[in-house]
Amino acid sequence: MRAALIQIAVNEDETAEERRRRAASLVIAQAGADLVVLPELWTTGAFAFGAFDAGAEPLHGPTYEAMAKAASDAGVWLHAGSIPERAEDGTLFNTSLVLSPSGDLAAAYRKIHRFGFDQGEAVLMGAGTDLVTVPLPGTTLGVATCYDLRFPELFRGLVDAGAETLVIPAGWPERRRSHWTLLAQARAVENQAFVLACGTAGTHAGVPQAGHSIVVDPWGEVLAEAGADEEVLTVEFDPATVAATRDRFPALKDRVLGLPAPRTPRP
Numbered sequence: 001m002r003a004a005l006i007q008i009a010v011n012e013d014e015t016a017e018e019r020r021r022r023a024a025s026l027v028i029a030q031a032g033a034d035l036v037v038l039p040e041l042w043t044t045g046a047f048a049f050g051a052f053d054a055g056a057e058p059l060h061g062p063t064y065e066a067m068a069k070a071a072s073d074a075g076v077w078l079h080a081g082s083i084p085e086r087a088e089d090g091t092l093f094n095t096s097l098v099l100s101p102s103g104d105l106a107a108a109y110r111k112i113h114r115f116g117f118d119q120g121e122a123v124l125m126g127a128g129t130d131l132v133t134v135p136l137p138g139t140t141l142g143v144a145t146c147y148d149l150r151f152p153e154l155f156r157g158l159v160d161a162g163a164e165t166l167v168i169p170a171g172w173p174e175r176r177r178s179h180w181t182l183l184a185q186a187r188a189v190e191n192q193a194f195v196l197a198c199g200t201a202g203t204h205a206g207v208p209q210a211g212h213s214i215v216v217d218p219w220g221e222v223l224a225e226a227g228a229d230e231e232v233l234t235v236e237f238d239p240a241t242v243a244a245t246r247d248r249f250p251a252l253k254d255r256v257l258g259l260p261a262p263r264t265p266r267p
């Protein structure tokens with residue numbers, strides 16, 4: 001399987017519409033790949049909280065339209081990153097879109113863990129409630145978004161639902177780059193799955209972005225890693241490695257589910 005992670009730069013010198021056009025050309029240039037991935041909230045910037053409301057769009061809005069055409073022009077599966085989605089009742093969600101090679105919306109995932117500790121995304125957006133997997137020819141994707149990467153139980157849920165390739169669009173800041181790399185490898189090792197984590201480059205809302213999109217195999221080895229600037233990271237991987245790794249080192253089978261609560265020792 002050939003994947004291309006588009007680590008697009010999100011800077012304030014470009015409008016959302018200009019970036020949408022640029023992203024569409026970058027996707028079309030990946031014709032021949034099986035799967036193309038864009039990052040989190042790349043139209044507004046993940047930290048541009050003040051832009052979420054004005055930049056919000058319905059599920060089938062301008063980003064979906066542009067990406068559906070790009071996916072079908074390129075003939076690729078496209079994880080189009082996430083958009084600030086305005087639901088019918090007006091609530092905003094951080095919603096990822098997965099499009100088939102014919103441009104149909106195969107899946108939408110509303111980010112479950114919102115970032116901000118009672119500020120920013122955590123107060124401006126609603127929380128998703130549903131885990132999402134997407135069957136592709138040869139592998140099943142499990143989707144999660146940025147801050148979700150810190151919550152291993154979400155990924156276990158995806159693995160239990162059949163995920164073998166974990167795709168994580170992000171707008172991760174440079175300041176916590178070491179966490180990004182470490183967590184991507186940890187999620188790959190503990191779930192014996194491929195991790196494709198696609199971040200943004202550039203600086204928006206005064207927050208320099210980490211870039212360093214990364215692809216990790218089920219043994220935790222880094223197959224490819226981007227630098228800090230805009231770049232398309234391409235990688236070839238064999239999805240059958242997941243089953244082989246889980247057979248050879250069957251740690252997932254040794255899980256003990258429903259552990260009792262810890263007992264407090266008597267003084």
Ligand SMILES: NC(=O)CCC(=O)C(=O)O
Pocket residue numbers: 040046114115145146147148150170171172173176179
């Ligand atoms: N957009 C995000 O979810 C940012 C997450 C982040 O900065 C972190 O987990 O650290």
